[in-house]
Amino acid sequence: MTPKNDACRLVVLISGRGSNMQAIVKTAQDTGVNARVCAVISNKPDAAGLVWAHEQGVDTRVVSHRDYPSREAFDADLARAIDAYEPHYVLLAGFMRVLTPAFVEHFNGRLINIHPSLLPAFPGLHTHQQALALGVQWHGCTVHFVTPVLDHGPILAQGIVPVMASDTINDLSDRLLSVEHAMYERVVRWLAEGRVTLDALQRVHVQGVATRSFVLTSQGVQSPEFCHE
Numbered sequence: 001m002t003p004k005n006d007a008c009r010l011v012v013l014i015s016g017r018g019s020n021m022q023a024i025v026k027t028a029q030d031t032g033v034n035a036r037v038c039a040v041i042s043n044k045p046d047a048a049g050l051v052w053a054h055e056q057g058v059d060t061r062v063v064s065h066r067d068y069p070s071r072e073a074f075d076a077d078l079a080r081a082i083d084a085y086e087p088h089y090v091l092l093a094g095f096m097r098v099l100t101p102a103f104v105e106h107f108n109g110r111l112i113n114i115h116p117s118l119l120p121a122f123p124g125l126h127t128h129q130q131a132l133a134l135g136v137q138w139h140g141c142t143v144h145f146v147t148p149v150l151d152h153g154p155i156l157a158q159g160i161v162p163v164m165a166s167d168t169i170n171d172l173s174d175r176l177l178s179v180e181h182a183m184y185e186r187v188v189r190w191l192a193e194g195r196v197t198l199d200a201l202q203r204v205h206v207q208g209v210a211t212r213s214f215v216l217t218s219q220g221v222q223s224p225e226f227c228h229e
C-alpha cells in the first residue's frame with residue numbers, strides 16, 4: 001500500500017508498443033493523481049514504447065534478456081534495475097517474459113500485470129485467437145497481482161467486450177485495448193490513493209469501490225460506480 005501523502009512511485013515494464021504504458025503515464029501526469037512513473041524498462045532495445053516514454057521525460061532503461069545466460073541471471077539484473085527506483089509498485093504492461101519465482105517473490109504484493117483475457121480463461125499467448133476459435137461471445141481482460149503461476153493471481157479488475165460475428169483477431173484486440181487502458185488507468189488511481197489491500201486469503205480489497213468490473217458499451221468504457229464508505 002502507498003503511504004498516505006507520498007507520491008506512489010511506479011516502474012512500468014514493457015516489451016513493445018506500450019499503449020498500456022502510455023495510459024499509465026498519462027494518468028500519473030494528471031495533477032489529480034498522486035503517482036509518478038519513475039521509469040519505463042524494456043527487455044527489448046527496439047520497443048517502440050521506449051521512444052514515447054523518453055519524449056515524455058520519463059527515465060527509460062533496457063535490460064535485454066538476450067544479454068544473459070539464464071532466466072535467473074536476467075531476472076536478478078532486472079530486479080536490481082527496478083530497485084534503483086524504489087517503486088511502490090511494478091506494473092507489467094505488455095511485458096512478454098515469464099518471470100522466475102525468485103523475481104515474483106522479491107516484488108511480492110507489488111507486482112501487477114494486465115492480461116488480455118477474462119482469467120482464468122485463456123492464460124498464455126494468442127488469447128484473442130483462442131476466444132474466436134472457441135466462439136465465446138464475451139472476451140475480456142484482467143489486471144491482477146502476479147504470483148509464480150503464469151497469468152494467475154489476485155484479481156484487481158476485469159473488463160469485457162462483446163465479440164462480433166465478423167471479428168478478426170485485430171478487431172477483437174483493438175476493441176479490448178480500449179477497456180485495458182481505462183481499467184489500468186483506474187487501477188493506478190486506486191493504488192495512488194492507497195485503497196488497495198490484499199487479505200489473508202489473498203483476495204483484493206479496494207476501499208470504497210463497489211465494483212471492479214468494466215464493460216465496453218456503445219457509450220464507451222463504463223467505469224465502476226464509486227460508493228465511499
Ligand code: GAR
Pocket residue numbers: 014015016017018019020021093094095096114115116124177180
Ligand atoms: C496488451 O494487450 C496486453 O494485455 C498484452 O499485450 C498487449 C500489449 O500492448 N499482454 C500480454 O499478453 C501479457 N501476457 P501494449 O504494448 O500496447 O500495451
